[in-house]
Amino acid sequence: MVVDTQPCDLGDIFRVRGSLELKCLLDSTDVALKQKTISRTFENLRSHVNSESCVLRVRDSPVIIWPNQSVHVTPKELSPSTLCEALHQWIQTDEQEISGKKSKKKSKKSSAPRVINLNLMMDVTKPGPLPAPVLCRTIQKSYFLSTTLPVDCVVCISSTDTIKAASERLLEVLTNQLCEMERDMLRHMTGTTLTVPEPFHFLLPEAKDLVTVFYPSGVPDSQLETQRKELHRRFKLPEDRPYFRRANAYHFANESYQDGYLRNPHLALTHPNLDDGKVYLVQGVYSYHHYMQDRMDDNGWGCAYRSLQTICSWFQQQGYVERRVPTHKEIQQALVDVGDKQASFVGSRQWIGSFEVHAVLNQLLGVTSKIMFVSQGSEMASKGRELANHFLSEGTPVMIGGGVLAHTILGVAWSETTGMIRFLILDPHYTGAEDLHVITDKGWCGWKGPEFWDATAYYNMCLPQRPKVI
CATH class of the missing domain: 3.90.70.130 (Cathepsin B; Chain A)
Incomplete structure (x- = not known):
């Protein structure tokens, strides 16, 4: 299921990852009511992501962005109009001490796209007095569904993009990704069992952008041929090569392979x-x-x-x-x-x-x-x-x-x-x-x-x- 195509010429990449908890109470096994309840839960998640409590933290740095608070940024040396490429100066490398100070080490030039990794977080405290809890008791048969949704969004940025512009695009992509997750989850739901959709990014031949695709977790590639054929037709790809198998997902330059072997x-x-x-x-x-x-x-x-x-x-x-x-x-x-x-x-x-x-x-x-x-x-x-x-x-x-x-x-x-x-x-x-x-x-x-x-x-x-x- 295609979520988004991010035109980027594979320049620098903003990548936000995190997890969102999906929890809902089903009072009925009726299919229409279940779908309605799950859709309402996803709507609440999207509202939460677009609320002031949403926080983006640049990994290995002291940089924190509140994208829905008129794009507020810390430390104070940064502002919404700061160019994204300036963030690289604040990101600590393995050789540097982890501190709150800006790194003086210049980034080494590389042909691979540089990635700015961000964590999706939520403020858990709110200003002002908290309302008193209200308890009520009802006797009713119900089903509690709970799962963790893996969030993984990419936005390709240019040398002229500001933190504000990149953050706004990230939120748009994240919102679209949650909509796609909802459709995918409803499509593969059986009874009271939820299949978690997992995002994968692909760089297609001769393409200058990344395509994000969702596959249901736990379902092997051998059972997803129909979905891959649909993707091949959509992107006008020949049906003799496995462009959309999980193993072909794009490997980001800053991610190491766990087996220890050198690649290419x-x-x-x-x-x-x-x-x-x-x-x-x-x-x-x-x-x-x-x-x-x-x-x-x-x-x-x-x-x-x-x-x-x-x-x-x-x-x-x-x-x-x-x-x-x-x-x-x-x-x-x-x-x-x-x-x-x-x-x-x-x-x-x-x-x-x-x-x-x-x-x-x-x-x-x-x-x-x-x-x-x-x-x-x-x-x-x-x-x-x-x-x-x-x-x-x-x-x-x-x-x-x-x-x-x-x-x-x-x-x-x-x-x-x-x-x-x-x-x-x-x-x-x-x-x-x-x-x-x-x-x-x-x-x-x-x-x-x-x-x-x-x-x-x-x-x-x-x-x-x-x-x-x-």
Whole structure:
């Protein structure tokens, strides 16, 4: 269910999160009366959000905004007419002490949108005398419904937007989000059970705005295909890629991944400059898997396993599969299950190659692959067209094995007129920590020329194919 489309060119983002308690007493199980009561409760929530008790607190800062009190702001150095970008000076970073003073540290420039995170809060005290409580007793059968609504709204802001303008737009989006939550909850309500709608933000291909969609909590993606098809039709998207699966939700730059793996380290690299050349890259998000991770000492034998894990992470993080990235033993067991290896293979330190990677992808993920043969490394320079077409049409990481080594190809820079080529290589032989600077500066993820390949060794490439699903 689409809540809002925020045009922003993905500049800076105001993001407000919080929770609102939905509580209502149902005196009847009649459907119309239940809907009326729930709608009245949502109306009260919207009124509360638009009342003077609504408070927005900028996270990791002393900044507090009362958006419905003629946009009152503290500290006193700020005012409603202050530009939003000035708020970054008040936000504490991990390296700074948490204090009430303005930070003197300048923000580091980044191509990713900067996010100003706010908490939605409510004043719990009111000025003036409180009315005396009134108690009454009635004997009546009723149902008490209670749930917590997750609030997550985004507003994209420009360099000229003031705190007042951004706050007013946030309240408008928040009010619309509550209306959408009401419709979604009534649609999925069964008996006296409420299904909580959860918001997800998506950045669609070639779009310059975020789209917010609600999915009922606890309902897996496999049961939401009809809703996704409706979204694909609304946004004129092809029905062969899972743009609206939960795994494809937009990842904000200031949010860390909990599993500890680096994502897309190649984005920190500068593209090679080839005469009349074009760059063709992996599409989407993957995790960098390499030697010695997961408390597993596979140094010297596990490079193809790690390349396979990187590929599996791509299918997981694009929403094609929900299973976690397989371990070495799970990979080995899959090869035993398909009859490729003997039972003694499980727990061993035996190498695998591109054919085994192909078999595991098919067995565990239901993913088919193409195998490209290269009789000697000196021929890799002539594979620009095939690899460019792969990254254009499929966009998946490519596993390449030759001799006793395996690598992952994430893209090519190739000139159709001159034949010049560079390969974007993710090297699974790295044994260090998840340090992006070391990995990119030392070439563990980097652009390599044709001389990178052993001219006399043969190579096989496994090119995974995207399933045609939404």
